[in-house]
Amino acid sequence: MLYGILLIAVALLIVFVAALLIILWAVPVTFTGRAELCRDAPTMLIAFCAEWGIVALHADIPDGTAIEVSLFGRTFRRVLPETGQTEPLPKEEPEPPQKEEAKAEKGTPAPDIIGIADAILPQAGPLLHRIAIDHLCASVRIGLGDAALTGQVFGILMALRGMLMATGGRVSLAAAAEFHDHVVEGEAEGAIRIAHPLSLVPPVVRIIRHPAVWKMVKSR
Numbered sequence: 001m002l003y004g005i006l007l008i009a010v011a012l013l014i015v016f017v018a019a020l021l022i023i024l025w026a027v028p029v030t031f032t033g034r035a036e037l038c039r040d041a042p043t044m045l046i047a048f049c050a051e052w053g054i055v056a057l058h059a060d061i062p063d064g065t066a067i068e069v070s071l072f073g074r075t076f077r078r079v080l081p082e083t084g085q086t087e088p089l090p091k092e093e094p095e096p097p098q099k100e101e102a103k104a105e106k107g108t109p110a111p112d113i114i115g116i117a118d119a120i121l122p123q124a125g126p127l128l129h130r131i132a133i134d135h136l137c138a139s140v141r142i143g144l145g146d147a148a149l150t151g152q153v154f155g156i157l158m159a160l161r162g163m164l165m166a167t168g169g170r171v172s173l174a175a176a177a178e179f180h181d182h183v184v185e186g187e188a189e190g191a192i193r194i195a196h197p198l199s200l201v202p203p204v205v206r207i208i209r210h211p212a213v214w215k216m217v218k219s220r
Contacts, residue, residue: 024198027053032191037140039185052197113149115212117156123203124163130199136164136171136190143178150177 033048050057056070140157144150154177164171171190194200207213 021198023053025196027197029194029197030191031193034187034189036187037185039183112212112215113152113156115210116216117152117159119207119210119213121156121159123207124160126203127200128163130194130196130203132193132195133170134191134193136188136192138172138186138188138190139174140186141176141178141183142186143181143183145182147179150179 029050029052031048031050033046035048036045037043038045044061046059046061048059058068058070142150142153142157144153154175157173157175161173161175164173208217
């Protein structure tokens with residue numbers, strides 16, 4: 001009796017997994033949205049809509065900081081709690097210079113920009129081939145306080161821009177480097193469609209398994 005129940009449970013699990021894989025392959029996902037990164041608070045403004053079959057997700061952050069999920073014609077809305085602090089923080093006494101230097105040395109290590117680029121750029125082509133871009137426009141102004149690091153990131157952006165030019169004008173990326181200023185700001189707007197979401201899994205796994213990316217993930 002127990003053996004029969006276990007056999008039925010395993011069969012139902014296999015059917016469920018197979019059905020999920022078929023859905024992930026056959027049902028396309030459509031994303032539309034706009035994002036803006038600025039110096040002043042709020043530093044990030046995001047509004048997007050994701051539609052996958054009968055499921056639709058709408059998010060508007062931080063304007064109301066609300067997320068809406070539509071399923072079978074019903075809409076569920078959730079307002080996220082405010083992250084602002086209501087009570088003033090206690091005043092901290094300045095630490096001696098020796099302690100501040102030790103804390104800076106123990107901070108999170110800087111990411112390996114070249115290693116991460118080496119992981120992402122080879123997979124950018126396979127990812128772009130699996131994404132149908134209706135239109136995508138982005139502009140960014142970047143200055144990381146270090147001329148060498150800023151130049152590396154700017155070079156990566158220009159390499160991505162060269163790949164995106166093959167989309168026939170549906171994608172535009174404008175980038176500006178600030179070598180004497182510390183600033184990261186920009187905006188992006190567009191709509192894309194992923195015909196087979198399951199096809200994104202192999203390139204994403206290869207990116208995550210790259211030593212530079214995996215090291216950054218483990219350090220978080």
